[in-house]
Amino acid sequence: MVIFFEDSDYFFQLEAVFQEYKIIAKGWRNYDQLSEHIRIYQPKLALLDIEIGKNKEAGLEALQLIKDRFPRLRTIVLSGYPEYVLRAFRIGADGYLLKEDIAHSMEYIREVIGEVKEGKICMSNEVRRVIVEALAPYEKVDLNTRERQILCLAASDKSCPQIAQVLKLTPQTVETYFKNIKGKLNCHTIQGLVAKALRNNLILMEEFIS
Template identity: 25%
Template sequence: MTDVNVMLVDDHPLFRRGVAELLQDSGHFRVTAQFSHPDQVLEAVNDSVPDLVLLDLHMPGQSGLELLQAIKERHSGVKVVMLTASDDPTHLMDALRLGAEGYLLKDTEPGLILERLESILNGQLGLDDEMMLLLREGLRRQDSLQDTGRSLPTSASPADEHWYATLTERERETLVWISRGLSNKLIAREMGISDSTVKVYVKSLLRKLHLHSRLELAAWVHTNPLPDNILC
């Protein structure tokens, strides 16, 4: 099994050391760099292009969300997982909107952290049950603000109960496979099409459902059960 090159970014040295040891001892992850301050992170990502960046949300000088956005703008293929103490639904929603592949709390059991990271690397949803509840709260909060005429710079679930009528047959099929936790590569295999074609369908779904990332789409499906007749 090929080692996954990981970069750690966290301003707490003891926590960072513990995570590094956890990853190294797993036999699958290799920590190639550690940073306590965000200043040099983007340059390091440019130089080494790691497979995975574990990123704290609150750091001196620059927020983890700002750094997440900068990394994704330059290296969209680098997976970024927020590892944070914040259980604020707004932070979770913002991270998903900016392209994070996962959002984990620092008090998560070590074994569950490894399991979740493995799932993320396999293209599966990078949120555990607790994060799904937070996401549901975030979506509910956005809907409430929209009902009062206010707006948020983040996504919202479709208000029309017949939203699925706007989707093409292939988009509906793609959404069903996403609801079952399949990655783009596995969806392509099931549908007999290329990965790039699946990405086209996913991009169209994001536009029609007013979402911003594939992870946010997968999470939305989990919080909004698909109608029985979606493939009709």
């Protein structure tokens, strides 16, 4: 049995992958309702979307609930935000996949689901790259206000042109900021920058994002 925790039709595209499983519930936004269905039906696997409505951490909150109340239930997080991967695994996720992974290969998703059910920890190559960069050593540095602001906007899923528009800068200027920040934090990708900055408390989302 499989249970979904999400608020759109996105995961329903995956139903072909689960033909051999019984999908017991989908679309629950209420944590108590989710918990009750897990208790009654005792699924073997839970797939959790990170973002539910305007809450970009709803999936992490659901993951924490599951691990507290149902520690044996296997869990896979599917998200468009690789920067949350460290927090997800720290809570106890058994797998973390990006939504772009799903679009590229359903067969790969089948393999991941099978491995997670067998007790393995699974993640895509992009997620693995983010972890490596986030954990890579770097000299302690101070980010200036503009650099922190740009990273916070990147963490809120803003693209380089969108960040430039918000801050009234040119895209080239924003790219230059990213280049400088990458050098400071010893990272090569924006996702890695965001993950490392969050992990080391270099940025606070509430400082710039309302």
